[in-house]
Amino acid sequence: MEGQEAASTSNHFLIPEEKGQVCCDEWGDSQDDFLVKVLEDSESAGTQRKDECGEGISNTSFEKSTFGNEIKHKCALSGHQDSATSDSQLEPLQAFRHGYLWVSDFSSQAWCEQKLHYSYTAPALVQETPAMTQGSTLHLARELAAHDKVDVNVTSNEDIWAIKVINLLMSAQGFLNGQALAREVPVFGAPFGLDIFIVGLIDELRFDLDQYTVDLSDLKTRTSSHMPSRSQEAQHRLQVMLYKKLFDDLVQGKVAKDLIAKHLRLRLDSQFGEGIMTHLKSAGIECNTLSELLDFTYRRLQSCTCVNKLSIEYVFQDTGETLGRKEILYDEDDLRQKFVESIDYWMGRRPPKGVEIEEAWKCHRCEFVDICEWHQRKTEECVERNRKNACV
Structure with missing residues (x-):
């Protein structure tokens, strides 16, 4: 909007x-x-994807952004930037909200x-x-x-x-x-x-x-x-x-x-x-x-x-x-x-963080578990730690 x-x-x-x-x-x-x-x-509303705040994002797509990567904004958010900055990297506050x-x-x-x-x-x-x-x-x-x-x-x-x-x-x-x-x-x-x-x-x-x-x-x-x-x-x-x-x-x-x-x-x-x-x-x-x-x-x-x-x-x-x-x-x-x-x-000062191992139970019912690099990384760290302990 x-x-x-x-x-x-x-x-x-x-x-x-x-x-x-x-x-x-x-x-x-x-x-x-x-x-x-x-x-x-309705015509204006129908051409936009509505997020949970009801705001419209016109013709917007994002590359899959994973842990450690900066967000790549592909097209201009409606009303937020001109063509000169449409390909710039935006912090989550501007890119998503x-x-x-x-x-x-x-x-x-x-x-x-x-x-x-x-x-x-x-x-x-x-x-x-x-x-x-x-x-x-x-x-x-x-x-x-x-x-x-x-x-x-x-x-x-x-x-x-x-x-x-x-x-x-x-x-x-x-x-x-x-x-x-x-x-x-x-x-x-x-x-x-x-x-x-x-x-x-x-x-x-x-x-x-x-x-x-x-x-x-x-x-x-x-x-x-x-x-x-x-x-x-x-x-x-x-x-x-x-x-x-x-x-x-x-x-x-x-x-x-x-x-x-x-x-x-x-x-x-x-x-x-x-x-x-x-x-x-x-x-x-x-x-x-x-x-x-x-x-x-x-x-x-x-x-x-x-x-x-x-x-x-x-x-x-x-x-x-x-x-x-x-x-x-x-x-x-x-x-x-x-x-x-x-x-x-x-504000884009750091990448997103997942849960620590003590709260890994949250991952079992998360719809993103199959693509989550944080979960994968923590799993690999756990496997490696157990392997080292077994060798001691």
Whole structure:
């Protein structure tokens, strides 16, 4: 979508979603809860490959990139570079993610960075499983229990991102008006001042009016009827801590508008399309541009409070039964360290890394095991080590 001409709005297209989440953005206001779905031109959408964020990559191909090799970008990413640089080597942040990341990119990276890398360089091996579909269904059921749907036509990238900002605004406004629950709350920012822009969708925020506290909860569905392993817990812990960091930075006024314009390539002073204008007017909001809408939203957010408690709810997919809830202790120093380590890969400062031998069990159910050079290398190292030990 970035850098492309405005599309007409004859057919349905859902707003960019997070990996593993239902393809919807939703919010609730103090009067009527509703879910907004953006409508976009099908001809434009049909000529692009949509990644999990809903962004288009036009006429793009990559050479198979393996451990130790730099990424070879063969054709220009839409809106990102001209013909003079179309054959240049790009870091993963630009080659795969259009210059900004999703929170789930970091949680996937925590599970296995090499697997994450292959999901972009060998996407044909990734297939949706019944477990993925069932997990999405459970997420959607919870969303629709709190919100109705509203269709909003969009005609520009600024309109699309306005949907996200309105979503966030209505969650904040709802809390200030005494609403106790918001689901699928968008957050964004550049944590720790490292100039890496992150976008995410918080599953659930709960507001306690008496205590004036906000608690954050994330829903994880499981195919087994037992709680997750330590490795899975560590992956989920990183995700919810990053959600908190992004939300808190917004509340504290740390996300500058020019940062958004820079990383998302948006024209903040561009007039909204008729669909967004009509929707804003019906909600009693007098904003004509994304710049004005951000100002209005930030004023509301800064009347809220930072996240108090973090938790993860684990649900058994077959029955919908809650298996347990894990309370997460927020550790900003630990989050900062892991964040810095992760972005080294995204900035192309090092090749992707796979799991160590202690977590090689992850490889047994990985769809990339047959092409994984990291796995092959570690296997050869293990064989050689055993051979030497046998000779002693």
